[in-house]
Each structure stands twice: as C-alpha cells, then as structure tokens.
Amino acid sequence: MFTNDKLTELNDTISRVTKLTDSLSKYPNAVKIPLRVEAETLADSSSTAVMFDATFDATSANQNGKMAVVDNLQIRTLLNVINAISEAIFVINSAGVIEMINPLGAKLFGAPAEMLIGQTWTDYLQSPFKDEYQSLFDLWNNASDQSNKVTQFNHGPKEIIINRADSTLLEADLSLSCLPSIQIGSEPLFIGIMHNLTSHKAEYNKLRHLAHTDKLTGLANRHAFDDALQTNWNDSINHDQPLCLIIIDVDYFKIFNDQFGHVNGDKCLQKIAQVLADVLPSNNAMAARYGGEEFVVILPNSNPLTAEYIAKNIQRRINQLTFTDIGLPAQTKISVSQGIACERSGQYRTPTALVCAADTALYRAKSTGRNRINMSS
Numbered sequence: 001m002f003t004n005d006k007l008t009e010l011n012d013t014i015s016r017v018t019k020l021t022d023s024l025s026k027y028p029n030a031v032k033i034p035l036r037v038e039a040e041t042l043a044d045s046s047s048t049a050v051m052f053d054a055t056f057d058a059t060s061a062n063q064n065g066k067m068a069v070v071d072n073l074q075i076r077t078l079l080n081v082i083n084a085i086s087e088a089i090f091v092i093n094s095a096g097v098i099e100m101i102n103p104l105g106a107k108l109f110g111a112p113a114e115m116l117i118g119q120t121w122t123d124y125l126q127s128p129f130k131d132e133y134q135s136l137f138d139l140w141n142n143a144s145d146q147s148n149k150v151t152q153f154n155h156g157p158k159e160i161i162i163n164r165a166d167s168t169l170l171e172a173d174l175s176l177s178c179l180p181s182i183q184i185g186s187e188p189l190f191i192g193i194m195h196n197l198t199s200h201k202a203e204y205n206k207l208r209h210l211a212h213t214d215k216l217t218g219l220a221n222r223h224a225f226d227d228a229l230q231t232n233w234n235d236s237i238n239h240d241q242p243l244c245l246i247i248i249d250v251d252y253f254k255i256f257n258d259q260f261g262h263v264n265g266d267k268c269l270q271k272i273a274q275v276l277a278d279v280l281p282s283n284n285a286m287a288a289r290y291g292g293e294e295f296v297v298i299l300p301n302s303n304p305l306t307a308e309y310i311a312k313n314i315q316r317r318i319n320q321l322t323f324t325d326i327g328l329p330a331q332t333k334i335s336v337s338q339g340i341a342c343e344r345s346g347q348y349r350t351p352t353a354l355v356c357a358a359d360t361a362l363y364r365a366k367s368t369g370r371n372r373i374n375m376s377s
C-alpha cells in the first residue's frame, strides 16, 4: 500500500518527464540526432537497455514542415530519463505495443527488454485487467476529443496482476500517463510506471490477519466480529434471509482461574475456542472472541432451530472437555451459558439490537442456573 508521499513521487516523475520533453521542443535549433536510437548502457551493464521499434525510423516532416529532429531529441531524452529512474517503466504506443522498457520494467514482466519490445503489453496482463486495458485503448483510439481523452486515460496507481513470461503471476500497481507532446508523426506515447506489490501484499495480509485475530484463541477478534455482523446483517436485510447469533459465556470462570491459575485459564479458553471453530456449520458462519471469557457465533441464513441445534452441540462438547493433558485433575469440568437471538422478519432494527437480545437471553441462561441455552423470544 502506498503512502501519499509515494503517490506524489510518482506524479512528480511523470510530470518531470513531460516537462523535460516539452521544454526541449522549444529549441528550434536542436541538434540533429540519428533517428535510430540505441539506448545508453546502464551502470548495470548486464541489463540490456531499451531500443526503439523500427517504426520510429520514419523521417517524414510534421505539420509545421520541420523535420522530426526535435522529436528525436525528445525521444532520446525520454530514453535517458527512463533508464536513469529507479522505477519500473515502460512506454507503449497507442496500439498498446511496447516501444521502450527499462531493465526494472523488464524484470517485472519476467523477460528481457529485447523480447518485450514490439509486443502488445496487455498480453502480459491477467484477466480482468487485460480486457479492461484493451477496452481503454480501443476507447482512446476511437475518441476524437484529444484533451478530454488524455484526462480520461491518465490514472494514478492501480493494482494489476502481471502474467509474467514464465507464467507466474505478479501483483503490481500501475500508473499510466499519456505523453501527447511526444509525437512521432501523430502518434502519442503512453508511459507506465509499475511497482512490485508482492512483498507489500504479503505484509499487508499478515497485518490484516493480526488485526482481525484474537491472539490467545486464534478466533476472529471483536473488531472482525463487528465488521462481520454488519456485513451479515446487511445481507440478511437485503436478501430477506434469517440471521442468528449465539453469545456464549464460560460459567464460574473466575473460580477456574483462582483454582488452576491464569495460564491454565488461558488454555481452557483455547479449548473452548477450538470447540466453537469445530461446530460451525458452514464457511459463512463465524466464531469470535467477544471479550474476556465471552464468545459469539454468527449463523447467517440459519433459523432458530438450527441455532439451537448448534448451541446444544456446543454445550455437549464443552461439558465433555477434559484437562488432564494440561495437568489438571480428571474430574475438572466446565460449562457455558448461551443466549440466542434470531433476526427473521424485521423484529430487530439494528445489529446492535440483535446483540442486546442475545445478551439478555444469555443473562436469563445464567440466572436460571448456568450450563443452559436461552432463546430470545
């Protein structure tokens, strides 16, 4: 994920290239440079520098009657800039054909620059990005209003998946900008700047997992539960499907802690969490740690009978738990109290009201003796 600073840096890069090439076009006495441009070799001599496609060899005069000398200088400058910038950069024409690519860019596509030059860049995109960019280029080529289409075309970092030359996939972000001031005949060029997102993605997924997981039990945490409840609530209302909630509270857990210590109390909570994870009826259902020794189970598209069946299953399995494996006496037993509430036809106006109803049912289960299941009426 990129910060605003990174975004600004990318935009700066694009605008620097554009300004540089624009300013060069103001010099009428530009030195004539051979049209066939071979790239400068980079400091890393093992990397093949970019080359222009033969289509740039055209020597036709432009509309003002000047030879394409300035264009050539611009291209050479652009080539140098691209090779000097430590970003993965490629340049394509309006047919989507790669005209230049620097070594970092070639590395992301997984092929040498020589092999990539002249190829259609969308061939290296995974669906649906391939189709999206192909349509975008079709749009560009069919649109008539130059200034309008430039604004429509340019975009900042967007995630894409590159289907690399060796068929491996690589997640990257791509900024695409049109450089209309660089004209070869009437053809605009497009500059793409990419970043490899593989390590960012891995880090992001790791952090996301940590942010949504309860460290002790491995179940979803309260934050993840709140999000999931809202999502399931919306689905339930939008699709007129029932949604049930079970709140589970360990009975006399303070006594367990006092008797066996908090470390064993933690292990007990882990065993309970495992039971909850095991009884979930589908991948859509979720078990979460609500807080302390309280847990919650979300049962999307489930009716009260199913919820009660699952609660009974939880009760039975928790009652059967043993603790000899953690060195506690064989007779050590625990129980939980459970409150169930189900949204069926609009009786609860908000997800919070559903939680409150399940909580009230739990309170009744506690007050009527514990190790019980109470259904909200």
Ligand SMILES: Nc1nc2c(ncn2[C@@H]2O[C@H](COP(=O)(O)OP(=O)(O)OP(=O)(O)O)[C@@H](O)[C@H]2O)c(=O)[nH]1
Residues within 6 Å of the ligand: 216, 249, 250, 251, 252, 253, 254, 255, 257, 261, 262, 263, 264, 265, 266, 269, 291, 292, 293, 366, 370
């Ligand atoms: N070991 C351990 N104990 C916890 C954790 N979170 C909460 N507890 C304990 O859970 C206990 C909850 O006590 P109470 O709220 O009095 O409830 P209870 O003893 O289970 O009694 P009832 O709920 O009325 O049946 C407290 O002793 C907390 O310290 C935890 O992460 N680990």
